[in-house]
Amino acid sequence: MSTFIRGATVLAMGGASGSTPFTGDLLVEGDRIAAIGPNLPVPDGATIIEGAGKLVMPGLINAHLHSGEALFKGRYDNLPLELWMLYSYPILGAKALAERMIYLRSMVVAIESLKTGVTCLTDDIFEAPRQSLAQLGAAVQAYDDAGIRATVSGHVMDKDFLDSIPFSREHVPADLQAEVAKLGVPTTAEYIDFAKEAYAAFHGRSGRIRFMVAPSAPQRCTPELMQAANELALEWKVPFHTHIVETKVQGVTGPAIYGKTLMRYMDDLGLMHSGTTIAHSIWVTSDDIALMGEAGVSIVHNTISNQKLGAGVAPVRQLLDAGVNVALGSDGICSNDTPRMFDVMHACGLIHKVTTPDYKQWVSAAEVLHACTLAGAKSALIGHEAGSLEAGKKADLLIINLNTVSFTPRNDILNHLVYCENGSSIEKVMVNGEIVVENGKLTKIDEEALLAELQAAMPGFNEYHSGVERTNKAFEPSFDAIHRRCNQIDIGVHRLIGNSDMWPSTPSGNF
Numbered sequence: 001m002s003t004f005i006r007g008a009t010v011l012a013m014g015g016a017s018g019s020t021p022f023t024g025d026l027l028v029e030g031d032r033i034a035a036i037g038p039n040l041p042v043p044d045g046a047t048i049i050e051g052a053g054k055l056v057m058p059g060l061i062n063a064h065l066h067s068g069e070a071l072f073k074g075r076y077d078n079l080p081l082e083l084w085m086l087y088s089y090p091i092l093g094a095k096a097l098a099e100r101m102i103y104l105r106s107m108v109v110a111i112e113s114l115k116t117g118v119t120c121l122t123d124d125i126f127e128a129p130r131q132s133l134a135q136l137g138a139a140v141q142a143y144d145d146a147g148i149r150a151t152v153s154g155h156v157m158d159k160d161f162l163d164s165i166p167f168s169r170e171h172v173p174a175d176l177q178a179e180v181a182k183l184g185v186p187t188t189a190e191y192i193d194f195a196k197e198a199y200a201a202f203h204g205r206s207g208r209i210r211f212m213v214a215p216s217a218p219q220r221c222t223p224e225l226m227q228a229a230n231e232l233a234l235e236w237k238v239p240f241h242t243h244i245v246e247t248k249v250q251g252v253t254g255p256a257i258y259g260k261t262l263m264r265y266m267d268d269l270g271l272m273h274s275g276t277t278i279a280h281s282i283w284v285t286s287d288d289i290a291l292m293g294e295a296g297v298s299i300v301h302n303t304i305s306n307q308k309l310g311a312g313v314a315p316v317r318q319l320l321d322a323g324v325n326v327a328l329g330s331d332g333i334c335s336n337d338t339p340r341m342f343d344v345m346h347a348c349g350l351i352h353k354v355t356t357p358d359y360k361q362w363v364s365a366a367e368v369l370h371a372c373t374l375a376g377a378k379s380a381l382i383g384h385e386a387g388s389l390e391a392g393k394k395a396d397l398l399i400i401n402l403n404t405v406s407f408t409p410r411n412d413i414l415n416h417l418v419y420c421e422n423g424s425s426i427e428k429v430m431v432n433g434e435i436v437v438e439n440g441k442l443t444k445i446d447e448e449a450l451l452a453e454l455q456a457a458m459p460g461f462n463e464y465h466s467g468v469e470r471t472n473k474a475f476e477p478s479f480d481a482i483h484r485r486c487n488q489i490d491i492g493v494h495r496l497i498g499n500s501d502m503w504p505s506t507p508s509g510n511f
Contacts, residue, residue: 003028003395003433004042008051009402011413012036013058013373014388019366021413026056028395031207031433035391049428055400055413058388059119059429060341061376064241064279064300064329066155067109067123067139071101071461072334081247081309081335082165082479086472088334091161092179093471094128099138101461102127104454106142109339111447114148115440116340116423119396119431121148122300122329122380124214124241124279126155130186133197140202140209147436147444149396151380153214153241154198156229157221158185164219166249166256167485171478188225195232203236207394208432210382214241218262219253223269230271239298239381240271243279247311249486251283251493263288272297277379279329281319282312283493289315293322298379301371303347305331313351317361327379328372342423345372349418365414399428 005026013019015036025040026033042048072088079087097105106123113121123143127135131154143150162168162180169177186194195213203211213229215221226242233240244262245251254262263284266272272295281292281299292299301314319326328348330339345368352363377387385394401407404425407416429437436443 001030002034002043002046003049004040004046005049005051005054005056005399006042008054008056008399009413010036010389011055011057012389013369015390019369019414021055025051026389026397028430028433031394033389033391033393033395036389049399051399053401053403054427055398055402055407056389057398057400057417058373058386059396059398059431060117060345060372061327061380061387062113062118062121062330062339062341063277063298063327063376063379064302064331065109065121065123065339066126066332067106068126069332069334070105070108071458071465073108073337075334077308079309080483081311082249082483083476084309084335086475086479087469088332089126090128090468090472091475092183093468095464096129096132097127097135099134101457102135102138103142104450104457106139107146107445107450108454109333110143110146110148111442111445111450113339114146114429114431114437114442115426116342117398117426117429118339118341119149119398119429120376120380120382120386121339122151122212122239122241122277122376124153124155126216129183131155131194133194133201136198137201140205144206144209145445146442147208147431147434149208149386149394149431151210151212151239151382152202153212154191154194155214155216156186156191156225157216158188158191158225159220159222160185161220164217164253165479165482166253167482168478171481172475173478176474176478188222188228191225192228192232195229199232199236203238206432210238210380211236212238212241212380217243217250218266218269218271219250219257226271227269233275237275237381239277239379240275241277241279244281245283246280246306247309248283248489248491249483251491252486252489255491261285261288263291267291267295275381277327279331280306280311280314282306282314283491284315285491285493286318289318289322289324292319292324296323296325298325298327298375300327300329300379301348302329302331302336303344303351305335307347307351308337309335313355315355316348316352316363317356320367325375325378326371327376328368340423341372342417342421345369345418346422365412365418368418369414395430395433397430398426399430401425401427
């Protein structure tokens with residue numbers, strides 16, 4: 001079966017044309033791009049899609065999200081990460097979520113992602129109190145049914161959570177510390193066994209689903225677990241996916257607990273390499289950035305989530321200049337509160353313009369699009385398969401109507417994509433050579449029925465979760481004090497908006 005897209009504006013984001021649009025054709029055979037270029041011959045029997053007035057580009061890649069938060073969309077505001085986590089990732093009182101709810105929750109993410117041009121996502125899935133294979137399977141089934149490409153994880157922590165927060169033993173009351181101490185954590189052997197089962201069960205399903213290992217963060221996991229997980233990641237050629245220095249509190253954590261930055265701690269454990277993906281990377285020192293560049297790690301810049309949680313702005317220009325692969329992510333579906341990557345690209349294109357007055361250092365639209373396509377594929381270790389339109393790669397692409405308000409008047413296509421488009425001009429979405437969205441409708445599932453089913457189940461879930469929130473509110477005064485204390489500590493990282501230190505030196509003189 002072949003599909004021939006004729007006479008379209010093509011933005012390949014790879015190959016000889018790179019990020020320069022051209023007029024040409026694209027041939028899809030099976031699940032792959034067979035040919036791309038101007039004036040291609042039309043194979044006999046091919047389904048022809050006329051491309052006049054259309055843009056064909058790679059599907060967007062969401063390199064870091066947490067679908068587990070999808071039931072909390074629109075629920076929280078004006079909370080920094082450490083306080084927000086008390087309710088979205090509760091310490092006490094959480095019960096295992098039913099598999100059907102996980103399936104529906106994952107469908108919410110898949111539906112919104114596909115309809116807004118995301119063809120590939122990396123979902124770091126956390127389940128409280130501990131993830132089961134059946135729960136992970138429910139998420140995998142949703143992504144498989146919807147037709148999206150997905151890398152999924154078993155998110156794991158194996159330390160007492162309070163030991164991952166600096167000064168918690170000083171601020172959290174003893175009775176609450178005792179309750180937390182009663183919670184069990186998985187052993188390294190248990191997690192490795194789980195990861196092997198998950199890899200065998202899900203990796204490679206439908207040619208679209210992959211499994212990765214995801215120790216939560218270096219301060220939340222023992223060295224033994226992280227190193228054992230890393231061995232699996234290297235053996236399986238899947239990402240070692242983690243979180244480092246999202247907030248000032250976490251910037252304080254490394255020196256307070258380990259006597260060094262968390263990046264240096266990771267490097268000392270042998271965990272910094274080209275298969276490592278780090279979510280956030282905000283509160284990094286210049287030495288950290290150099291180390292990251294030398295190791296060839298990827299980071300995922302979660303622009304909107306970082307703003308909503310007041311976490312800070314990642315030093316993207318410095319990271320890029322050091323050789324770090326910078327991808328884009330939505331992060332959690334209640335710290336964003338959507339998986340829409342056009343929104344993330346727009347925010348990314350804007351926020352770095354206020355971090356320095358040196359406009360030559362600002363992030364360009366081409367760099368933003370690269371981060372949301374090829375860089376995202378590289379972070380998932382599928383750069384040879386996805387992220388650009390090139391012969392031999394998987395046919396994951398968008399067909400966008402250029403005769404819309406978003407592209408009128410039509411100037412620089414890249415600028416229009418980053419600053420004008422929001423996904424509403426998408427006509428077709430193809431994943432693995434199959435059209436999964438057409439004229440705003442998913443082709444493989446009954447979206448309305450699934451959303452109605454979830455809406456009907458939400459009153460019972462909200463009643464349960466409101467009780468969990470009341471239980472965890474007891475930690476709020478302590479975590480508020482820790483947040484305030486850490487934000488008064490100088491850790492040698494300056495991430496100030498409009499920081500004049502970032503302006504290149506100029507001759508002195510009067511203005």
